[in-house]
Amino acid sequence: MFKFTPLENAVCAVEGFYANGIAAGLKKNNAKDLAFVYSDTVCDVAAVYTSNKMLAAPLQHAKAKGTIQSNFILINSKNANAMTGTRGVKDIDAIFSSLLMKFPLVSPLMSSTGVIGVHLPTEKIINAALTFDLSTRDGVAASQAIMTTDAFSKTIAYEVTTTSGESFRIGAMAKGAGMINPAMATMLCFITTDINLPQVMVQAVLDKVNKVSFNAASVDGDTSTNDTVFIMNNKKSNCEDTEAFEEALTRVMTFLAKEMVRDGEGATKLITYNVTGAANDKEAEIAAKSLSNSLLIKTAFNGEDPNWGRIAMSVGACGIECHESTLTIAYEDIVLVNKGENLFNDAMEKECARVLCKDAFEVNVDIGVGEGKFTAYGCDLGHEYVTINADYRT
Amino acid sequence: MFKFTPLENAVCAVEGFYANGIAAGLKKNNAKDLAFVYSDTVCDVAAVYTSNKMLAAPLQHAKAKGTIQSNFILINSKNANAMTGTRGVKDIDAIFSSLLMKFPLVSPLMSSTGVIGVHLPTEKIINAALTFDLSTRDGVAASQAIMTTDAFSKTIAYEVTTTSGESFRIGAMAKGAGMINPAMATMLCFITTDINLPQVMVQAVLDKVNKVSFNAASVDGDTSTNDTVFIMNNKKSNCEDTEAFEEALTRVMTFLAKEMVRDGEGATKLITYNVTGAANDKEAEIAAKSLSNSLLIKTAFNGEDPNWGRIAMSVGACGIECHESTLTIAYEDIVLVNKGENLFNDAMEKECARVLCKDAFEVNVDIGVGEGKFTAYGCDLGHEYVTINADYRT
Numbered sequence: 001m002f003k004f005t006p007l008e009n010a011v012c013a014v015e016g017f018y019a020n021g022i023a024a025g026l027k028k029n030n031a032k033d034l035a036f037v038y039s040d041t042v043c044d045v046a047a048v049y050t051s052n053k054m055l056a057a058p059l060q061h062a063k064a065k066g067t068i069q070s071n072f073i074l075i076n077s078k079n080a081n082a083m084t085g086t087r088g089v090k091d092i093d094a095i096f097s098s099l100l101m102k103f104p105l106v107s108p109l110m111s112s113t114g115v116i117g118v119h120l121p122t123e124k125i126i127n128a129a130l131t132f133d134l135s136t137r138d139g140v141a142a143s144q145a146i147m148t149t150d151a152f153s154k155t156i157a158y159e160v161t162t163t164s165g166e167s168f169r170i171g172a173m174a175k176g177a178g179m180i181n182p183a184m185a186t187m188l189c190f191i192t193t194d195i196n197l198p199q200v201m202v203q204a205v206l207d208k209v210n211k212v213s214f215n216a217a218s219v220d221g222d223t224s225t226n227d228t229v230f231i232m233n234n235k236k237s238n239c240e241d242t243e244a245f246e247e248a249l250t251r252v253m254t255f256l257a258k259e260m261v262r263d264g265e266g267a268t269k270l271i272t273y274n275v276t277g278a279a280n281d282k283e284a285e286i287a288a289k290s291l292s293n294s295l296l297i298k299t300a301f302n303g304e305d306p307n308w309g310r311i312a313m314s315v316g317a318c319g320i321e322c323h324e325s326t327l328t329i330a331y332e333d334i335v336l337v338n339k340g341e342n343l344f345n346d347a348m349e350k351e352c353a354r355v356l357c358k359d360a361f362e363v364n365v366d367i368g369v370g371e372g373k374f375t376a377y378g379c380d381l382g383h384e385y386v387t388i389n390a391d392y393r394t
Numbered sequence: 395m396f397k398f399t400p401l402e403n404a405v406c407a408v409e410g411f412y413a414n415g416i417a418a419g420l421k422k423n424n425a426k427d428l429a430f431v432y433s434d435t436v437c438d439v440a441a442v443y444t445s446n447k448m449l450a451a452p453l454q455h456a457k458a459k460g461t462i463q464s465n466f467i468l469i470n471s472k473n474a475n476a477m478t479g480t481r482g483v484k485d486i487d488a489i490f491s492s493l494l495m496k497f498p499l500v501s502p503l504m505s506s507t508g509v510i511g512v513h514l515p516t517e518k519i520i521n522a523a524l525t526f527d528l529s530t531r532d533g534v535a536a537s538q539a540i541m542t543t544d545a546f547s548k549t550i551a552y553e554v555t556t557t558s559g560e561s562f563r564i565g566a567m568a569k570g571a572g573m574i575n576p577a578m579a580t581m582l583c584f585i586t587t588d589i590n591l592p593q594v595m596v597q598a599v600l601d602k603v604n605k606v607s608f609n610a611a612s613v614d615g616d617t618s619t620n621d622t623v624f625i626m627n628n629k630k631s632n633c634e635d636t637e638a639f640e641e642a643l644t645r646v647m648t649f650l651a652k653e654m655v656r657d658g659e660g661a662t663k664l665i666t667y668n669v670t671g672a673a674n675d676k677e678a679e680i681a682a683k684s685l686s687n688s689l690l691i692k693t694a695f696n697g698e699d700p701n702w703g704r705i706a707m708s709v710g711a712c713g714i715e716c717h718e719s720t721l722t723i724a725y726e727d728i729v730l731v732n733k734g735e736n737l738f739n740d741a742m743e744k745e746c747a748r749v750l751c752k753d754a755f756e757v758n759v760d761i762g763v764g765e766g767k768f769t770a771y772g773c774d775l776g777h778e779y780v781t782i783n784a785d786y787r788t
Binding site: 051052053054055080082083084085115116117224225295299302308309310312313315316317319322323324325327337340341342344381382383385386387 | 446477775777
């Protein structure tokens with residue numbers, strides 16, 4: 001229906017946006033750790049934040065502004081500026097006071113990711129940020145600077161053309177190895193666009209799409225203090241197609257959510273859990289998330305073990321309406337249990353092995369009581385997860 | 395207040411109870427896999443079952459009886475008789491039909507633990523059970539026959555004497571390496587007693603104590619299809635002291651719950667999470683269970699990493715009333731965060747290491763908003779968990 005043309009340069013794929021990533025000395029070995037996204041006009045900003053009540057300082061700082069217009073986001077990795085009390089927010093103000101001497105910043109925003117409970121090294125950040133060249137357009141360098149334990153940077157950009165020939169652009173970068181990193185170091189996502197829609201409309205679409213993308217993805221079931229998605233919209237295009245924007249945002253955010261899961265710590269497989277036939281969509285969501293968060297399922301899939309009993313266990317345990325006699329479980333198109341009847345046999349074991357050894361596969365669960373459906377994204381859990389998370393700080 | 399004298403022989407420590415465990419050929423290498431608990435008089439039975447809706451056949455069979463009087467429980471390991479449809483219940487009836495030809499069974503009960511979705515080998519079970527000698531009193535053999543991945547068997551027994559000189563006995567065995575085993579293979583607990591209290595009173599005490607013992611313990615946050623606690627009470631003592639019984643049951647069930655966590659798959663540490671100062675007891679329970687189930691906390695403790703940020707994250711994420719500025723976190727008596735203020739420093743790192751390297755330690759979290767409190771029991775998560783659960787069926 002809409003034409004999607006992939007573009008290079010992530011958040012800088014949209015005209016009027018600039019970005020870069022540099023080394024401020026927060027990470028070791030001169031690695032990039034400080035990024036900016038700058039717009040040559042003041043943008044509408046739409047945002048979603050973590051539901052964690054121990055809100056990190058940059059989120060307190062941004063939320064205090066209410067509905068936001070801004071032309072600048074500063075992002076650091078290696079330090080989350082969380083559990084840092086009132087000083088955490090004052091540190092952000094101090095950084096921006098210094099930057100405002102040099103740069104034409106309007107209501108600047110900050111995002112941080114890294115270790116909790118340590119105050120920001122404001123001197124280092126200010127000194128490095130003062131070297132920014134706001135005319136740089138290096139979306140890839142920015143995406144690298146926001147990484148923590150990410151094995152790869154995560155970017156995507158499209159030009160979207162509607163049937164009436166109007167077009168707009170959307171570009172994005174995200175970080176997160178799992179929905180949450182060691183030391184709760186967050187998922188962050190920054191999206192630029194020039195869709196010609198008012199802030200309230202963009203915010204509404206963001207809220208809706210967030211539920212089926214980032215909020216449907218899970219690596220370990222924990223929720224960080226810093227999770228943030230920002231959309232900066234300069235409204236420079238003439239396209240006012242809300243439907244096209246929703247489809248574009250869904251593509252962008254679902255892609256990035258799956259990339260995060262694929263990069264999940266210790267993960268070797270991306271697993272899509274399609275739950276259908278629940279009493280309603282909410283119950284389908286509960287079941288899908290229960291499946292994607294179950295340690296026993298994650299470890300079984302790590303071992304490529306078609307242990308469907310764990311699927312039945314997780315559905316039965318999650319509190320939704322369900323019955324043994326209506327439950328159907330399939331790995332892709334291989335039906336293991338049909339309305340409670342166990343079809344699993346030795347021949348099927350080999351078929352399952354062919355599915356479970358893939359990098360990505362789908363688990364289809366029909367609860368058999370209604371029309372509710374939800375899709376969640378999860379990964380397996382292997383030794384590497386334990387190694388990364390047991391040894392993170394040391 | 396009450397005198398507790400430890401006794402040998404687990405469920406057989408109470409006069410009138412008999413038990414044994416034998417090899418029926420369900421496990422390999424002639425290992426014990428079939429047990430009975432028999433009473434020479436018909437007992438009141440109190441019971442709690444899993445909240446999982448995919449209720450295993452033996453639980454359906456027992457629940458169909460309503461309030462139970464029985465003199466016999468048959469227990470097999472290696473097969474859970476779960477997700478086995480109507481045949482699962484019929485298989486139990488068939489087994490007892492055969493046993494009733496030889497033994498004076500009154501309303502016999504069955505418990506099963508092991509792999510899901512496989513029908514019981516009824517022939518093997520009947521043939522082996524027909525060799526039972528109901529006059530055998532080997533509580534230890536019975537406790538070994540109900541093990542699956544348990545590294546050790548779990549038993550306890552006391553004679554309890556009240557201040558007025560009356561006494562009663564209580565004996566117990568449990569299985570479970572974690573609240574749930576690979577393939578959801580269950581925690582099971584069997585308790586015998588001769589307390590002279592009516593069934594409704596024993597049931598009420600069981601319900602109450604279960605909440606702060608087995609339901610406060612967690613290895614991996616999953617809930618099996620087979621979890622069961624049975625208390626068989628022959629009422630032969632003259633002791634009618636409800637308070638003494640509650641204290642005895644609390645001791646017995648808390649001990650066994652902690653033993654299960656200590657035996658958690660891949661666990662090297664037993665961690666007690668004392669949450670105080672929550673808005674109410676329910677919110678304290680939510681926080682304590684959130685802490686004990688957090689993968690990030692479990693892996694940090696596995697690495698003996700005093701990463702208190704993960705504690706703050708978990709409290710903030712669990713949905714209860716809490717504030718950064720009122721949160722206090724201590725490992726035993728080492729206060730790391732005092733009302734939101736970070737006291738952690740390099741010297742404290744060494745103190746923490748002395749706590750975290752222990753086999754068992756306490757984490758004390760004061761939410762700082764009210765009087766609610768709850769204690770949960772958890773373990774760390776190490777490589778061995780992944781190894782056991784990724785390779786269980788194969």
